[in-house]
Each structure stands twice: as C-alpha cells, then as structure tokens.
Amino acid sequence: MSGGGLGFLGGIGLFVFGMFVMTEALKALASARMRAALARFTTTPVLGVISGAVSTALLQSSSATILTVIGFVGAGLMTFSQSVAVIFGANVGSTATGWVVALVGLKLQLGTVAMPLLFLGALLAAVGRDRRRQVGLALSGFSLIFLGLEVMQAGSGAISDLLLRTGLPSEGLVGMLVLVLTGIVITSIIQSSGAGVAIALVLLQDGSISLLQAGALVIGMDLGTTVKSILATLGGSTAMRRTAMAHVGYNLVADALAFLALPALPMIGRWTGDDATALVSFHTGFNLAGIAILLPLIVPFSRVIERLVPADSGPIPQAIDRRLLQDASAALDAARSTAEAVARLEFQRLAIALKPAASDPPSAAELLLAADDLEEFLSIIPLVETTGSTRNRHAALLHLNDHLHRLHNRASQHDRPRALVGQPLFRRPVALMRGALLRASESPMDARAAARLGRIHALLARRASHLRRSLLLWEHAGQVSPQALFDQTDGLRWLEHVANHTARIVHYSAVAAAPAPTATEAAAERTEP
Structure with missing residues (x-):
C-alpha cells in the first residue's frame, strides 16, 4: 500500500483513538449527572428518547448510555419499556459525531488549531489530578x-485512486446491497459508527464515492453497530440480552426504512446544496423515522422482546454479567439488585424455619453460590476514576454481603429455631421476628424499613435478656433441664443475631442506592474546571 493509503489508515486510527480517549474522560466527568438525568427524565417514552439522545450526544458513546440503562433495569430503577425508549434516543444521539465532522471538521480544517490544544490537554492529563486530569x-x-x-483527508487521494482502479459497486440494487454489507464490515472492525461515518464523509468530500454510495455505506455502518449487541446476547444477563435485542430490532426497522428511502438522497443533496450535510441529515432522519414508527408501539414492541428473550427460570438470581464492569455505577446497580434478591430469599427461608410451612424453602446451596458470586463481583469493580459517593456505595455493598453470608450461616443452624418454635414462652418474639422477615422480603429496602427493623432488633434484644434471666431462675428451681436451658438461650441469641443481620442488610441496601452527590463533591465540581 502507498504512503498515502497508510496515512489514511493512520488517520482512522487517530480518529478512533481520539474518540475512545474523549469518551472515557467524558464518562468520568459526567457519569453522575448523566445517571441522575436518566433516572429522573425517563418517566414517559418521549422523555426517555430525549434523555437517551442527549446523554449519548454529550458522551459520544451509545454503549455508556446503554450500560447505564441495563444497570437501572437490573436494579429495578427503570422498567424495560422505559429502557427501550432510551435505546431509541441513544441511536439518534450517536449521529451527533457525523454532524460535528460535517459542519466543523471538514469545513474549518482544525488540524493546526488542534496541535496547541493537544499540548494543553496532554499537560493537564500529565500533571493534573481527578477532574483536571479528565478534562485534559x-x-x-x-x-x-x-x-x-x-490525516485522513491528506491520504484520501491514494484511496480514491485505489477505488478507481478496483471499481466500486454500481448504484443499482445489487451494488447498494454490497455497499451496505461493506458498511457493516467496516463498523464491525473498528467498533465505532461515528468513525465509520467520518470515513464516508471524507471519501464523499474527496469525490471518491457518490452521495448515493455514501448513503448505502452509512446504512450499513448504522446496522453494523448491532453486531456488538448480537455478541452481547451470547451468555449475557437477561437485561443485557433484552437490551441488545431491542437495539437490533430498532436498527432493523430504521435501516430498512433508510434503504427504501435511499433513492431520495440525491434530492436531499440538491436541497441542502452540500453533500456532507445531506448525508448526516439522512443518517439522523432515518433514525428519527424509526422512532416515529416504533415509539407509539413501544409497549407491544417491549413485549415481543420479552417473549424472544424470556427471563431466567427460578427465583435464584443468575451470575452478574461481567460486561457491566465497564461502568462502575452500572455494576453497583446490578450488584445491589442481586444482593436484594438473595437477601429476600434468605428472609423467606428463615421465616419458614420459624414456622414450618408447606412450601419448600429456597435452595441453601444456590443462595450461597449467588452470595459468593456477588462477593467476587464486588471485589473486581474498578474504582480508580470514581467519586466518593460511588466508593461509599461499594463499601455499603461489601458490608451488606458480609451480613448476607452471616445470615446464611444462621439459617443453616436448624437446631436453634427448633428450640423456640412451639414453646408458649417464646411465641411472641418468634412471631414478631417471623412477621418482620416476611415484611422485609416483600417491602422496599429503604431507610424507613431499615429504621423499623432496627427498632424490632432492639425490642427483641430486650425481650431476649428478660427471657434468659427467667430461664436461669427456672433452671435453678428445677423447672427447666440444663440442656433445655442451653438450647433455648442459644435459640434466643440466634433470634437476636438474625434480627441484627436483617436490619443491617436493609440498612446497607438503602445506603447503596444511587445517591445524590454530597455537598463536598458538588462544591468540588463547581470549583474545578
């Protein structure tokens, strides 16, 4: 390959690497605000679309938006239908890169201006800390x-010569399908539809390809973004697979519309008077058309996706998808959701132990495996570039998991509750604890529930102390055997520990809920650039 061709490839590499560096920095800078906005402004499908589009345009990453949404769905903060609307918007937001390239990058020739900006950014990144480093x-x-x-523009001449020698597919139906397939392959390789659209715009401006050919390439590049989603369906969690399938379904509809409307693209070019503007308008337009068709059908569309990707069978939560580790906040959402699910099952298991029921208790072995998987997942969540509130959430989940393991061990001590159940003397504390466990297994794990369980633990501790003194007096009087004394005092201590672990689990779950930034963090964000 000639030097110009190698330069063109190098330009693609610089563009893709620049997108990656900028996106990661913007995620670190704006992740908390983006999460708060997505959680707040997704109450209706229209707001969900707008939130998804804006967050993706600002972060220049639809993957970051989709990972956040998956974490929200897994944690119960967002319904699947709400997440589908955000996914629709994320597809529109991903077209923002094309607008930047067409309106600024190709017209103003900012390569020279970017050099001192690169120096300033590199300097900030090298000597700055925290937010300053991310800004750099x-x-x-x-x-x-x-x-x-x-660099791509400088090397596009060599690519133009190569295309002239090899010959591009014609503008007929078969040729357009070949170009769509080519666009899919390009995006699958470079894993960036924004970079793919930039390549098409550079070749279009240089005259290497026609507007119609560029449109077919962009359709393929838009469809190529679903390749990552299809791969994500392999071995992923239910939320991950449903989100990926919704992404695929939306893109199939939008890109099919685009292919049907492709003959009208030259007319758009004549209307705008600029082929680059016409191409990015076409890209944004067919994504908006897909939303216009699917948004009124979002409920049946979501139901179809849920049927295509059914939930995992059984009450025991599956292993947390490791792909969520790309975003610490999304990973913490998923971890909290799993911890709550396991805790609820443990509460049910203990409630059955305090009053044997006809139903079988949840599998102890599977619950322990789920708790062990949660512990391993928490240990590998990346916390290098995170805020203090994120680290506090992580610490709370570590405490929660510790109490979860302790509660599991208590539930395995079958002889302890057996010494209390059926004894008239312990009927009230046993009924109180069993009712608290059942309520905790069904109610939200918030601060109010934690305070209520804390009061129940204190009440049980006082009653247990009185009952232990009574048992000692009865044993001294010969009314209770020494063995019964030991068994029942151990049972009371067991009941007190169960109440404590239950209260702490609910407390730490409430702490691990997505918090607002602290006053210190908010002040730091206002003062730092």
Whole structure:
C-alpha cells in the first residue's frame, strides 16, 4: 500500500483513538449527572428518547448510555419499556459525531488549531489530578479527532485512486446491497459508527464515492453497530440480552426504512446544496423515522422482546454479567439488585424455619453460590476514576454481603429455631421476628424499613435478656433441664443475631442506592474546571 493509503489508515486510527480517549474522560466527568438525568427524565417514552439522545450526544458513546440503562433495569430503577425508549434516543444521539465532522471538521480544517490544544490537554492529563486530569484527557481526545480527520483527508487521494482502479459497486440494487454489507464490515472492525461515518464523509468530500454510495455505506455502518449487541446476547444477563435485542430490532426497522428511502438522497443533496450535510441529515432522519414508527408501539414492541428473550427460570438470581464492569455505577446497580434478591430469599427461608410451612424453602446451596458470586463481583469493580459517593456505595455493598453470608450461616443452624418454635414462652418474639422477615422480603429496602427493623432488633434484644434471666431462675428451681436451658438461650441469641443481620442488610441496601452527590463533591465540581 502507498504512503498515502497508510496515512489514511493512520488517520482512522487517530480518529478512533481520539474518540475512545474523549469518551472515557467524558464518562468520568459526567457519569453522575448523566445517571441522575436518566433516572429522573425517563418517566414517559418521549422523555426517555430525549434523555437517551442527549446523554449519548454529550458522551459520544451509545454503549455508556446503554450500560447505564441495563444497570437501572437490573436494579429495578427503570422498567424495560422505559429502557427501550432510551435505546431509541441513544441511536439518534450517536449521529451527533457525523454532524460535528460535517459542519466543523471538514469545513474549518482544525488540524493546526488542534496541535496547541493537544499540548494543553496532554499537560493537564500529565500533571493534573481527578477532574483536571479528565478534562485534559477530553481535550486530548478532541484534538486527536480533528488531527485524524486531517490525516485522513491528506491520504484520501491514494484511496480514491485505489477505488478507481478496483471499481466500486454500481448504484443499482445489487451494488447498494454490497455497499451496505461493506458498511457493516467496516463498523464491525473498528467498533465505532461515528468513525465509520467520518470515513464516508471524507471519501464523499474527496469525490471518491457518490452521495448515493455514501448513503448505502452509512446504512450499513448504522446496522453494523448491532453486531456488538448480537455478541452481547451470547451468555449475557437477561437485561443485557433484552437490551441488545431491542437495539437490533430498532436498527432493523430504521435501516430498512433508510434503504427504501435511499433513492431520495440525491434530492436531499440538491436541497441542502452540500453533500456532507445531506448525508448526516439522512443518517439522523432515518433514525428519527424509526422512532416515529416504533415509539407509539413501544409497549407491544417491549413485549415481543420479552417473549424472544424470556427471563431466567427460578427465583435464584443468575451470575452478574461481567460486561457491566465497564461502568462502575452500572455494576453497583446490578450488584445491589442481586444482593436484594438473595437477601429476600434468605428472609423467606428463615421465616419458614420459624414456622414450618408447606412450601419448600429456597435452595441453601444456590443462595450461597449467588452470595459468593456477588462477593467476587464486588471485589473486581474498578474504582480508580470514581467519586466518593460511588466508593461509599461499594463499601455499603461489601458490608451488606458480609451480613448476607452471616445470615446464611444462621439459617443453616436448624437446631436453634427448633428450640423456640412451639414453646408458649417464646411465641411472641418468634412471631414478631417471623412477621418482620416476611415484611422485609416483600417491602422496599429503604431507610424507613431499615429504621423499623432496627427498632424490632432492639425490642427483641430486650425481650431476649428478660427471657434468659427467667430461664436461669427456672433452671435453678428445677423447672427447666440444663440442656433445655442451653438450647433455648442459644435459640434466643440466634433470634437476636438474625434480627441484627436483617436490619443491617436493609440498612446497607438503602445506603447503596444511587445517591445524590454530597455537598463536598458538588462544591468540588463547581470549583474545578
């Protein structure tokens, strides 16, 4: 390959690497705000679409938005139908890169201006800390994007010669299908539809391809973004697979519409007077058309996806999807959801032990495996570039998991509750604890529930103390055997420990809920650049 061709490839590499660096920095800078906005402004499908589009356009990453949504769905903070609306919006937001390239990158030739900006960004990234370092990385990535565009433009002549020698597919039906397939392959390789659209825009501006051919490539590149989603369906969690399937379904509809409307693209070019603007308008337009068709049908669309990807069978939660580790906050949402599910099953298991029921208790072995998987997952969540509130959530979940394991061990001590159940003397404390466990297994694990369980634990501790003194007096009087004394005092101590672990689990679950930034963090965000 000639030097110009190698330069074109290098320009693509600079663009993709710049996108990666900028996106990671923006995620670190704006993740908390984006999560708060998504949680707040997804109450209706329209707001969900707008939230998804804005967050993706700002972060320049639909993957970051989708991972956050998956974490919300897994944690019960968002319904699947709400998440589908956000996914629709994320597809529109991902077209923002094309607009930046068409309106700024190709027209203003900012490669030279980007050099001092790159120096400033690299300096901040090297000597700065926390937010300053992330700002420096974002500036560096932004600069590399425009440098990559300039290098691509410089090497596009060699690519043009190559395309003229090899010959592009014709503008007929078969040729357009071949170009769509080519676009799918390009996006599958570089894993960035934004970079793919930038390549098409550079070749279009250079005259290497026609507007119609560029449109077919962009359709393929848009469809190629679903390849990652299809791969995500393999071995992923239910939330991950449903989200991926919704992404695939939406893109199939939007891109099929785009292919049917492809003959009208030259007319859009004549209307705008600029082929680059026409191409990005077409890209955004067919994504909006897909939303216009599917948004009124979002409920049946969601039901179809749920039927295609059914929930995992059985009450025991499955292993947490490790792909959520890409986003610490999304990983913590999933971990909290799993911890609550396991805790509820443990509460039910203990309630059955305090009053044997006809139903079988949850499997102890499977619950222990789920708790062990949660512990392993928590140990590998990346916390390097996270806020203090995120680290507090992580610490709370570690405490929760510790109490969960302790509660599991208590539930395995079958002889302890057996010494109390059926004894008139212990009927009231046993009934109180059993009712508290059943209520905890069904109610939200919030601060109010934690306070209520704390009061129940204190009440049981006082009653247990009185009952132990009574048992000692009865044993001294010969009314209770020494063995019964030991068994029943151990049972009372067991009941007190169960109440304590239950209260602490609910308390730490409430702490691990997504919090608002602390006053210190909010002040730091206002003062730091």
